[in-house]
Amino acid sequence: VFLRAKLRGLTVLGLSMASQSEKAESFRAMHRRGRILLLPNAWDVPSARIFENMGFEAVATTSAGVSVSLGYPDGEKVPKDEMLHVLRKICSRVQLPVSADIESGFGRTKEEFIDTVRGVIEAGAVGVNVEDVADFDAKTLLPVQVQVERIRAAKRYAEDSGVPIVINARTDAIRFNVEGEQKSFEEAVRRCRLYLEAGADCVYPMGLTTAEAVSSFVKEVQAPVNIMARRGAPKVRELEKMGVARLSLGPGPIYASMGLLKKISKELLEVGSYDSMLELAITYDELNSLARPGV
Amino acid sequence: VFLRAKLRGLTVLGLSMASQSEKAESFRAMHRRGRILLLPNAWDVPSARIFENMGFEAVATTSAGVSVSLGYPDGEKVPKDEMLHVLRKICSRVQLPVSADIESGFGRTKEEFIDTVRGVIEAGAVGVNVEDVADFDAKTLLPVQVQVERIRAAKRYAEDSGVPIVINARTDAIRFNVEGEQKSFEEAVRRCRLYLEAGADCVYPMGLTTAEAVSSFVKEVQAPVNIMARRGAPKVRELEKMGVARLSLGPGPIYASMGLLKKISKELLEVGSYDSMLELAITYDELNSLARPGV
Numbered sequence: 227v228f229l230r231a232k233l234r235g236l237t238v239l240g241l242s243m244a245s246q247s248e249k250a251e252s253f254r255a256m257h258r259r260g261r262i263l264l265l266p267n268a269w270d271v272p273s274a275r276i277f278e279n280m281g282f283e284a285v286a287t288t289s290a291g292v293s294v295s296l297g298y299p300d301g302e303k304v305p306k307d308e309m310l311h312v313l314r315k316i317c318s319r320v321q322l323p324v325s326a327d328i329e330s331g332f333g334r335t336k337e338e339f340i341d342t343v344r345g346v347i348e349a350g351a352v353g354v355n356v357e358d359v360a361d362f363d364a365k366t367l368l369p370v371q372v373q374v375e376r377i378r379a380a381k382r383y384a385e386d387s388g389v390p391i392v393i394n395a396r397t398d399a400i401r402f403n404v405e406g407e408q409k410s411f412e413e414a415v416r417r418c419r420l421y422l423e424a425g426a427d428c429v430y431p432m433g434l435t436t437a438e439a440v441s442s443f444v445k446e447v448q449a450p451v452n453i454m455a456r457r458g459a460p461k462v463r464e465l466e467k468m469g470v471a472r473l474s475l476g477p478g479p480i481y482a483s484m485g486l487l488k489k490i491s492k493e494l495l496e497v498g499s500y501d502s503m504l505e506l507a508i509t510y511d512e513l514n515s516l517a518r519p520g521v
Numbered sequence: 522v523f524l525r526a527k528l529r530g531l532t533v534l535g536l537s538m539a540s541q542s543e544k545a546e547s548f549r550a551m552h553r554r555g556r557i558l559l560l561p562n563a564w565d566v567p568s569a570r571i572f573e574n575m576g577f578e579a580v581a582t583t584s585a586g587v588s589v590s591l592g593y594p595d596g597e598k599v600p601k602d603e604m605l606h607v608l609r610k611i612c613s614r615v616q617l618p619v620s621a622d623i624e625s626g627f628g629r630t631k632e633e634f635i636d637t638v639r640g641v642i643e644a645g646a647v648g649v650n651v652e653d654v655a656d657f658d659a660k661t662l663l664p665v666q667v668q669v670e671r672i673r674a675a676k677r678y679a680e681d682s683g684v685p686i687v688i689n690a691r692t693d694a695i696r697f698n699v700e701g702e703q704k705s706f707e708e709a710v711r712r713c714r715l716y717l718e719a720g721a722d723c724v725y726p727m728g729l730t731t732a733e734a735v736s737s738f739v740k741e742v743q744a745p746v747n748i749m750a751r752r753g754a755p756k757v758r759e760l761e762k763m764g765v766a767r768l769s770l771g772p773g774p775i776y777a778s779m780g781l782l783k784k785i786s787k788e789l790l791e792v793g794s795y796d797s798m799l800e801l802a803i804t805y806d807e808l809n810s811l812a813r814p815g816v
Binding site: 264270271272273276277280281282293294295296297298299300303318319455457461462477478479480481482483484485486487488489490491492494495498500502503504505506507509512513514515516517518 | 566571586613751756779797800802805811812
């Protein structure tokens with residue numbers, strides 16, 4: 227009985243590893259099709275499960291959402307283990323491929339970065355979003371060569387581990403806008419090309435919003451590009467026409483949820499009614515179903 | 522230096538205990554005023570902080586919300602320590618009195634119940650909502666005398682501990698409706714009277730909704746009564762006129778948040794736009810501010 231249980235354990239482990247590897251490849255393929263990949267960002271189990279139930283093909287996390295829901299501001303202030311704990315919960319309740327927002331890797335060296343990637347794979351995720359930030363408070367970028375080496379090492383580590391995760395390499399060159407608009411754009415293009423050569427599957431010029439800039443960027447890099455849905459950004463069909471591979475929502479959904487809580491509070495305190503609480507409400511049974519793994 | 526640090530530590534501890542005790546008394550007083558106490562139910566740090574920022578006087582937790590956000594269905598399926606961990610986070614980021622939803626006490630014996638109350642006080646809360654459920658799946662009630670003894674013991678324990686928490690004693694007699702509507706109502710009244718005699722500060726007939734039933738119940742018990750905001754329940758002013766002491770929102774806010782995520786998902790997948798994500802959105806800075814203790 228002991229031996230059988232042990233063998234079964236190994237089989238289960240084998241199957242689950244294979245399935246995580248397949249999930250990674252299937253997630254990668256979603257970045258290279260005619261149509262855009264819509265990638266919503268969750269911060270806990272129920273937000274991830276709602277996205278899964280509604281018909282998305284993959285789910286990502288949002289570092290701002292995960293951090294704040296745990297009581298820490300965004301910018302790697304959350305202890306890495308707490309972030310990984312939530313990621314593990316989400317991966318255990320969701321069947322879809324999950325991509326983890328690991329900010330700038332929770333550590334700047336190659337070794338620390340690989341340790342984070344290892345944690346992400348062990349948690350069950352099949353993708354990472356990684357930034358090239360040196361210091362979140364000072365708003366400085368890592369030397370490009372450091373980031374290139376980190377991406378190359380992560381790529382190699384993931385392949386060796388048997389789970390070839392999808393690497394979305396984000397650059398904050400435009401967001402930090404250190405050298406003016408045109409130079410920042412050029413620096414973002416330069417960095418993203420190097421990240422792609424190092425093994426990134428998709429690049430993400432954070433802060434790029436207008437249709438014109440997005441379109442130019444896609445032409446410059448000729449590879450899968452991630453854009454974030456935000457006020458002023460083009461709609462899905464436009465982005466698709468420009469050749470954008472993936473649209474993520476970033477912290478948009480948690481911004482909206484918190485805004486709704488404000489509206490509910492205001493109505494209750496000022497009017498004494500709770501229509502805005504009831505309008506879109508799901509049921510007790512539906513809420514509970516979100517805690518169980520979906521199909 | 523070591524001694525000074527140690528003394529400072531004790532002073533801080535002393536101050537923090539006094540302030541928790543004062544907070545408990547101030548929360549208790551909110552149940553015995555002319556006007557109704559509006560008590561919103563949070564499930565994580567940002568939901569609690571939004572309620573605090575919007576001007577409520579106290580915040581409660583929702584067991585369904587806390588459980589599901591941690592990946593467990595409601596009904597004491599969440600490990601007690603995980604529930605207490607979230608409660609501690611909320612209490613550390615919120616200045617207002619916090620009341621903890623501890624379902625049926627995470628254990629049915631007096632000893633287990635007291636252990637849960639101890640955990641709640643250590644987490645920084647100043648109130649509990651406790652149910653008289655024996656078995657959540659079988660939908661059975663505890664013998665009334667067992668619940669009376671648990672409430673009496675909790676009351677004594679809390680007073681001895683220096684943090685005289687507010688006990689909201691909920692009965693599920695009406696919700697489980699074992700003996701028909703009239704008999705269930707009478708059983709709820711009988712139980713709540715005994716819970717009040719045992720030291721409960723407020724009673725909560727779960728499942729009571731219509732204006733007529735609420736009004737009769739308040740007249741029968743002549744003590745602070747908690748009602749939950751739900752479809753069909755009277756509005757704040759009506760409840761106040763009937764003498765209802767406190768209106769909680771239960772899982773209403775998380776039902777609404779999840780419903781909004783469904784709406785955002787549907788719009789993105791079917792229309793390709795994200796207006797419902799932007800309409801009520803808070804900002805990145807506001808989201809991050811929710812992770813820091815408020816004023």
